[in-house]
Amino acid sequence: MTYWIRLGAICFGLLIVSLIGWAVFLPASHPMLERAGLLAPMRAVGLPIPEASNGAGGGGPPFGRGGEIQVVAQEVANADADSRLVAIGTARPLRGVTLTSEVAGTLENVAVSSGDWVEAGSLIAELTVEAQQLALARAELALRDAQARVDRVAQLRDSGSATQVQIDEAELALNRATLDLRDAEFELRRRQITAPISGWIGLIALEPGNQVTTSTELARLDDRSKLLIDFDVPERFVGLVGVGDALQANPLSRPGEMLQGQVRATDARVDQGNRSLRIQGEIENEDDRLRPGMAFRVSVELPGEPLPLVDPLAIQWDRDGAFVWALDDESKAQRVRVEIVQRRDDAVLVRADLQAGRIVVIEGVQNLRPGAEVSPREIVPAPQGEIVEDATIQASGSAEQSETSPDI
Template sequence: MSYWIKLGVICVGLLLVSLTGWAILLPASHPILDRAGLLGPMRAVGLPIPETEDNGGGGGPRFGGGGGGVQVIAQEVAQADSDTRLVAIGTARALRSVTLTSEVAGTLENVSVSSGDWVEAGSLIAELTDEAQQLAVARAELALQDAQARVDRVAQLRSSGSATQVQIDETELALNRARLDLRDAEFELRRRQITAPISGWIGLISLEPGNQISISTELARLDDRSSLLIDFDVPERFVGLIGVGDTLQANPLSRAGEVLQGRVRATDARVDQGNRSLRIQGEIENEDDRLRPGMAFRVTVELPGESLPLVDPLAIQWDRDGAFVWALDDDSKAQRVRVEIVQRRDDAVLVRADLQSGRIVVVEGVQNLRPGADVTPRETRPAPQAPADDDASLQASGSADMPDTTPDI
């Protein structure tokens, strides 16, 4: 039994020594000891416990023996814009693109261009065999000449009064019918010719003269790639943040470091209900013709932000209710101000809080503060500087509600 008594005495002694050291070395513990009813008896027995303002109801200890309140290192609050960048992956296509096919089935007789050629709108690309159509045009021309001759003879008879009105009407009707037949024959002849509907570059031609083709046979593709259109999708939460005319940057995934300037050309009229995304169409110039449709691009769009307080990361503290900073009011008293972290930067943090530019927040000495404590800054540092280029980004496939943004894709 004597063993357990000795052990209990030792434990009580250690506890008393710990409480005494806590009270002497950490005056911020005085309110806790006072509520526990221990601070008064400890002073009564003559322990060297330092006095604090308001008998434990004021601030923490004073560093360096100075007066006026808890001495801390503080910093002014700055304001900065929370501009971010939306990053998405898109696929390029030509400004205008046409698949060249024949209007009729037949045998390919001639190809007038080569793969990769530049052609103007209206240029002849290929021809089908058209002997039957040429004969039809020749017959229609003869029939038109005959109809015109009849109209001329009837006109002469009419001047002498030998032709009736019925004869005149019949010859004129025959002349009009002959003209229509000629136009129809010429139309059928033109359908055997494949021409370029737009100016552009011819793709690979896979057919040769002599091949039999149908109306669904693809001869080649014709692309106007003077500009490229880039289609990419963004989540619906970005609706209203991106508009026509906004600038964008496009980086070919195959060419790291090359950045091209462009603009938003159009936005879709509705959000896709399947994946809750909005289709955006961007446009970039391709004057030197180094880019091709089908290439993948990393598209970056600047998004509008809001002006937010910028504080030093050391000023942010945490408790069970979340993040906060110690800010000084007009009377240099400490106040807890709740903050929401929006963006982390190299040496500062953008927060959403009730902090005006120029207000003082504590960055060192926060462990000795409590609400209402008098504070005397030993040093007040200048406000953190907002970087010239905010490299924060939001991935189009990520979450816009995350408080700490992630790096680019």
């Protein structure tokens, strides 16, 4: 039993010595020891442990003239954060009406066929009008009789045989007959269904002989020379999207087709129920290949925020998050915290206290510590990253869509 206790004590002592040697002679081990909660106690007992450095690797750092650390560095550039607002919207015609009858009756004639183009004012259908034609004939007869009476009274007035009362009664009867004629003509016109706008007739389901009421839908008439696309965006985009902004619309049924359009209107208020703003876009449909009701993926370019642009190799990580090693005016290394905003092909846009032209380290970071003197053996050109396709903001749509960077 004593043997095993002695052996355990020896192993424990060797472990402690190894950890101390690891911490003192290998600064790259500091992040791991710090995560294990061992680094602070070691420093508390007075061990000569240098400040932790980032990165992996061992051995002593390479030095240049006068003990300066040799690194490869790069200048920071500025670029605008490109972002797109992406939403799913539904198309509707530029103008569209549902054709119904103003009165109930029997459908006598349908003057158009499904799918026809009609001009505004064209006859679409008409109801039976026998009763209204009879009423019109009676009104015309009554008008002629009233006009003849007025003429007779006028002759009597010239001879002094008609009183003023007779004259007034005759003129009143004439006015009443005129109104009755206009009413008969109006009732006749109400049995005729005409096109209020120019457009394409939809499917007609009714046939002559069908009974119709004021709520019976005869057909739909759509002007689809342009399509309007309604889509919703979260309220944080209020003020970022305005009338006249360019947009791109991609029919979900045709993934490879991209159409150009513009924002036509924005709603006057935010919906309090879902905290979203309704946007209306407009696209051309001169070749009439698209139809109202189709679903579109709409994207709108948003104004970019100028941000520092750095090489991905410059981004380092520790328990507090991302940072870069930047050089100050005395060529000493300083940790600068960064927030990654957008990734590009060969660069990363970050939000940080970095000005254009400042030097950041991209190679040799494992040998750095705050305040270390640095001698760049090479300074590579500033990055010129191109935007990648997934730098979008999903505003609304299906459950599979989610918000990605940048976050505005």
